[in-house]
Amino acid sequence: MTVMEQRGAYRPSPPPAWQPRMDPAPLLPDAEPHRVLGTEAIAKADPGLLRRLYTELVRGRRYNVQATALTKQGRLAVYPSSTGQEACEVAAALALEERDWLFPSYRDTLAVVARGVDPAEALTLLRGDWHNGYDPYAHRVAPLSTPLATQLPHAVGLAHAARLKGDDVVALAMIGDGGTSEGDFHEALNFAAVWQAPVVFLVQNNGFAISVPLAKQTAAPSLAHKAVGYGMPGRLVDGNDAAAVHEVLSDAVRRAREGGGPTLVEAVTYRIDAHTNADDATRYRGDAEVEAWRAHDPIRLLEQELTERGLLDDAGVEAARQDAEEMAAALRERMNRDPELDPMHLFDHVYAETTAQLREQRALLRAELEAEQDEQEGGRR
Amino acid sequence: MTVMEQRGAYRPSPPPAWQPRMDPAPLLPDAEPHRVLGTEAIAKADPGLLRRLYTELVRGRRYNVQATALTKQGRLAVYPSSTGQEACEVAAALALEERDWLFPSYRDTLAVVARGVDPAEALTLLRGDWHNGYDPYAHRVAPLSTPLATQLPHAVGLAHAARLKGDDVVALAMIGDGGTSEGDFHEALNFAAVWQAPVVFLVQNNGFAISVPLAKQTAAPSLAHKAVGYGMPGRLVDGNDAAAVHEVLSDAVRRAREGGGPTLVEAVTYRIDAHTNADDATRYRGDAEVEAWRAHDPIRLLEQELTERGLLDDAGVEAARQDAEEMAAALRERMNRDPELDPMHLFDHVYAETTAQLREQRALLRAELEAEQDEQEGGRR
Amino acid sequence: MTTVAVKPATMAQALTRAMRDAMAADPTVHVMGEDVGTLGGVFRVTDGLAKEFGEDRCTDTPLAEAGILGTAVGMAMYGLRPVVEMQFDAFAYPAFEQLISHVSRMRNRTRGRMPLPITVRVPYGGGIGGVEHHSDSSEAYYMATPGLHVVTPATVADAYGLLRRSIASDDPVVFLEPKRLYWSKDTWNPEQPTEVEPIGRAVVRRAGRSATLITYGPSVPVCLEAAEAAQAEGWDLEVIDLRSLVPFDDETVCAAVRRTGRAVVVHESTGFGGPGGEIAARITERCFHHLEAPVLRVAGFDLPYPPPMLERHHLPGVDRILDAVARLQWEAEG
Amino acid sequence: MTTVAVKPATMAQALTRAMRDAMAADPTVHVMGEDVGTLGGVFRVTDGLAKEFGEDRCTDTPLAEAGILGTAVGMAMYGLRPVVEMQFDAFAYPAFEQLISHVSRMRNRTRGRMPLPITVRVPYGGGIGGVEHHSDSSEAYYMATPGLHVVTPATVADAYGLLRRSIASDDPVVFLEPKRLYWSKDTWNPEQPTEVEPIGRAVVRRAGRSATLITYGPSVPVCLEAAEAAQAEGWDLEVIDLRSLVPFDDETVCAAVRRTGRAVVVHESTGFGGPGGEIAARITERCFHHLEAPVLRVAGFDLPYPPPMLERHHLPGVDRILDAVARLQWEAEG
Numbered sequence A, B: 001m002t003v004m005e006q007r008g009a010y011r012p013s014p015p016p017a018w019q020p021r022m023d024p025a026p027l028l029p030d031a032e033p034h035r036v037l038g039t040e041a042i043a044k045a046d047p048g049l050l051r052r053l054y055t056e057l058v059r060g061r062r063y064n065v066q067a068t069a070l071t072k073q074g075r076l077a078v079y080p081s082s083t084g085q086e087a088c089e090v091a092a093a094l095a096l097e098e099r100d101w102l103f104p105s106y107r108d109t110l111a112v113v114a115r116g117v118d119p120a121e122a123l124t125l126l127r128g129d130w131h132n133g134y135d136p137y138a139h140r141v142a143p144l145s146t147p148l149a150t151q152l153p154h155a156v157g158l159a160h161a162a163r164l165k166g167d168d169v170v171a172l173a174m175i176g177d178g179g180t181s182e183g184d185f186h187e188a189l190n191f192a193a194v195w196q197a198p199v200v201f202l203v204q205n206n207g208f209a210i211s212v213p214l215a216k217q218t219a220a221p222s223l224a225h226k227a228v229g230y231g232m233p234g235r236l237v238d239g240n241d242a243a244a245v246h247e248v249l250s251d252a253v254r255r256a257r258e259g260g261g262p263t264l265v266e267a268v269t270y271r272i273d274a275h276t277n278a279d280d281a282t283r284y285r286g287d288a289e290v291e292a293w294r295a296h297d298p299i300r301l302l303e304q305e306l307t308e309r310g311l312l313d314d315a316g317v318e319a320a321r322q323d324a325e326e327m328a329a330a331l332r333e334r335m336n337r338d339p340e341l342d343p344m345h346l347f348d349h350v351y352a353e354t355t356a357q358l359r360e361q362r363a364l365l366r367a368e369l370e371a372e373q374d375e376q377e378g379g380r381r
Numbered sequence C, D: 001m002t003t004v005a006v007k008p009a010t011m012a013q014a015l016t017r018a019m020r021d022a023m024a025a026d027p028t029v030h031v032m033g034e035d036v037g038t039l040g041g042v043f044r045v046t047d048g049l050a051k052e053f054g055e056d057r058c059t060d061t062p063l064a065e066a067g068i069l070g071t072a073v074g075m076a077m078y079g080l081r082p083v084v085e086m087q088f089d090a091f092a093y094p095a096f097e098q099l100i101s102h103v104s105r106m107r108n109r110t111r112g113r114m115p116l117p118i119t120v121r122v123p124y125g126g127g128i129g130g131v132e133h134h135s136d137s138s139e140a141y142y143m144a145t146p147g148l149h150v151v152t153p154a155t156v157a158d159a160y161g162l163l164r165r166s167i168a169s170d171d172p173v174v175f176l177e178p179k180r181l182y183w184s185k186d187t188w189n190p191e192q193p194t195e196v197e198p199i200g201r202a203v204v205r206r207a208g209r210s211a212t213l214i215t216y217g218p219s220v221p222v223c224l225e226a227a228e229a230a231q232a233e234g235w236d237l238e239v240i241d242l243r244s245l246v247p248f249d250d251e252t253v254c255a256a257v258r259r260t261g262r263a264v265v266v267h268e269s270t271g272f273g274g275p276g277g278e279i280a281a282r283i284t285e286r287c288f289h290h291l292e293a294p295v296l297r298v299a300g301f302d303l304p305y306p307p308p309m310l311e312r313h314h315l316p317g318v319d320r321i322l323d324a325v326a327r328l329q330w331e332a333e334g
């Protein structure tokens, strides 16, 4: 039996005998985003996990701050900060098993790092010495995808391939609210549902696509409601509640792993910083909105909860801070070193074997560089 | 106030105060496709309209049969028949006012003709003497679109432009079940909903995209359920019930015209003929299925209803048949004449002004044709 | 496998056989696309594969080209070798972003760690009476995209050999299948398919001393016909079948042009911005002092592909090729 | 309108001014794209337009390039003149199908009845330290597509004039804006914008007798710099700014090459399959006996656009241009 045949077929029956179709009700998201912190659901949460989340959130925030600082020092070409969205970034990484795959969007450096990728290698793209800095196979993390939504079909294909091979691997793909408008989002979700591929789609609805607010991006009741049009469940979650995001993602991952098919998760969050260091957010939003969201800060929410429940004390806060500072210092130190650059590498990975044509061009560049060198050493051209 | 500002914004509010979002319930299609024929709803139907629909269905069927015959005689390069789908084709054309626009897919020659386009000019693309044969502005019918789903954003843009100009024009865009998988479908529906453009999307779910059955195309409860993900209502209708399709489309057109925004309509129907004359449908479906659908034939359904209600007698049936035969005879006669071909026209409409480059190439072709002529007349090259 | 004739075979059959043999030899080879499974493709090129290897190996996908190629990328990331069918040339355009932004660059982006061994089969070209969007020659787009190989067969044997090579390649290959040669026949024996040289080698299809016709895919038979006809005019024309536009075989091409001193590039694709410009320019750069005349081009006119009833005026035919040969400044020779 | 400086102005300001003036003169002109409204575009090229003309005339669209261009097609069908911004070159690829299959062909398809006066503004090229997908030069794709005009300014005045001409054109225009010249300044006076010639005319930016550099867009200033530097070597170089790749100005280009007998085509786009092949081939076809040496090309290497820290090695610079000039077989002159 093929994968295709495993699930019931949706077919228009010859009227007048209309067959009742799948009931859409279970696919629809709840009216309210799921929350755990500050609700009764917290009782079931694993304290170890909560503490782990806390440490990672603090590290994540520190990472965002450090990377932003590095742009000011000219050490990074650009940095799209995920400050305010750390709960989503961290939970996405932590909800996966080692054998699973993460497909980050361009804003998700933090999720990549939380998954175990070297914090400096994760920044190669944004530093600009190469496109992708890490080995995607080392931690099963696809390259950060600059073209929006395009990495979603990759996640579906990979998950499908794993399933065909009999591996119980799940792929988690990340995207922003703006990215959901792209055709690739649609095609990926449809393929995933038709193939019942083990994929989880995480939409971080942070309110904006650069300057464009969600109201200009969609008229849907919520982005999670898009799920029903593909025949997969949609889930809404408070994206600043790390425990809630982790729970919803873990459920979706489990469901996918067990053959239950894909899930679409919308995490409602907010981008506290500008789009990137190059952006001027005051052009399109007011301070009041930002302040309201600062009050709903993911770290503060978790810290409050942990403190109230006696799971975190001053020493714990300090330890997390300390750990984050060490990470930041190491990162700073790494990033302050100039990357090793060899222009000859330009020609190395265009094809499996460098073509005669590229060998010619490599020779040209080598001659130029030698001439440059001679000039610098000798004095005249 | 701009168009953008006219509708309420969907914005994630800063948790913890979650604003209740739009209720999705009114957007969801009914569990059963809407029907009129053979139900109590028929009581409200306009007898004149029903008779008009009948005449058009009979003409439409005859048109399909005639065009298919023309392919066998080599008069058409290809013909994608809409036999079995005439109710959708006809109702789509009749639901529109003169000032409205129709955006047909490649299978919708019939809708184009029912809208008033010359039956022979509508076949130019498929005969092959030019791409599009009719003036799109004469009857406000866009060219038949070969690349699937690509005409949907055009419909949205046109409807939006009309609205910006203050014209109460509605655009109706047609697409197949397979076409809904394309990214352009998604982007068009999203733009339409965000702009609240006066567009109606009609999906003819005829069970197949060439050989691919719906179960391999989508896992959704229905295609109409896709509407909710854009924030527009989805409607399901029995696509072989001409009265029902006309009613649902007319409602959607009225709603759009009144500023209520777009609607997605899924008409459940069946393609009785092969995909085109070049296709072999026995490779992917059985006779039993086809026969079951033949029993639900749109013409028969309407004929039965009209006869039972005393709105149609033998003379009426004969008159419709007669009318259709005349149309077919005239079409045959027109199509049996060779089209006038002038290769020089190749260069006429590439740009508003023919470029120097194309003038050179035109001169080359002219010289070639003259040499050919000389050769034919003179004897040697 | 009943669909492959013993001999003579059509190009379509050779392509089917290539996929079949590749799938049999390597379980990671997966065929996917619109209608490729149950139907066997609208040109029947994948006929029988779903039956023999199951629908998970030869899959009818949803109707969405970006989705097809995009999921193929993911499958390749996980170690599969997807062979993707685009139903017609113009219907590959929705997949353009995936092709340009990911397929062609993933190896480079990841410093060789994540190669994408994907074959994208694209039936291309005209001459089959197809309505709009069914006869495009889109090779210029692919040629201008580093990271892709661009391969196109002109014979039955090459169809088999080059497709096997393409599927086996660790780089992405855009495999352009000349639609109007699908039903061309040859006495190629599918039971003993000849090995072909690696991708990137042109072949001299006809030796000649007067001038060199440089061509590929659907125009190869036309050029051979022109070469035959040219004998009557006293010209002994050489015909080179490029077989691969990327990599480009400068060696074979330049050796020929240096011998004959005259060259015409022939292709269906529009002339302006088409492959011929690149080919003529590189020949001229490399063989300038051997040229008795500029390298000329015979190509489709610079217009959208015409409707079927007019396509014969657009396509490079024997007369137009011979007219170009006549313009190669023979008087200069003495 | 406070954002346009009086003098000197940047190219970005001239472009803004062109749209502003076009919108003021013609109520059917509509600007649309990602972030073009409230933000004024990521390069601020649409700055102030939404404020002055309202959001219905300068519209922030949903994030979907095919949808943007596709809806622009429909708007054009209804008599509007959409000016579409693609945020970066590589992000125009999702709109490729709409551009190739509809925008370029609608006039031809409908025998001239349904022209599509759409301007597609695409910031292109590198040299700005952009990360992957932010520095592509995609002009070869557009050049190979009949039905499109392809226009690209190199000066502040041309930016204004050519954009006005493009918006006024009844044909679709791909308007390529050299990103790294956005902030280039000139003493152009926005209050008295000079008229430019119709689209399709190249201009001699620098007269010279030794050899002709043929270039466009971002490479124009580089070539002018090279021409200055060449004086030290005894070469008097001519520099031609094409301004429009389609239509191509054979007249101006060939007149120059016939004068100098030597030519180098310079562009950032990859060499293989790039615009230079076409340009070199047509020059050679038309001016063969005037050429003292083959037309050479200096272009980006045949690889995906490199990461920012390596881009300077990829981009054609003064030295690489002069090296090519040196290879123009001067010894043959005697």
Ligand SMILES: Cc1ncc(C[n+]2csc(CCOP(=O)(O)OP(=O)(O)O)c2C)c(N)n1
Pocket (backbone or CB within 6 Å): A107, A146, A147, A148, A175, A176, A177, A178, A179, A180, A206, A208, A209, A210, A271, A275, D034, D063, D087, D091, D094
């Ligand atoms: C296909 C494509 N189009 C445009 C862009 C340019 N761009 C980069 S980020 C961005 C906004 C993304 O918004 P969203 O998806 O909400 O993600 P966020 O930035 O909020 O994380 C845009 C338009 C791009 N990267 N890819």
Ligand SMILES: Cc1ncc(C[n+]2csc(CCOP(=O)(O)OP(=O)(O)O)c2C)c(N)n1
Pocket (backbone or CB within 6 Å): B107, B146, B147, B148, B175, B176, B177, B178, B179, B180, B206, B208, B209, B210, B271, B275, C034, C063, C087, C091, C094
């Ligand atoms: C973009 C694109 N991809 C592929 C095709 C080839 N093609 C023509 S019709 C068809 C099936 C269409 O199925 P559906 O949308 O259900 O419409 P139907 O034929 O049933 O009317 C396909 C794949 C096309 N025309 N356009």
Ligand SMILES: [Mg+2]
Pocket (backbone or CB within 6 Å): A176, A177, A178, A204, A205, A206, A207, A208, A209, A210
């Ligand atoms: Mg966002």
Ligand SMILES: [Mg+2]
Pocket (backbone or CB within 6 Å): B176, B177, B178, B204, B205, B206, B207, B208, B209, B210
């Ligand atoms: Mg269908």
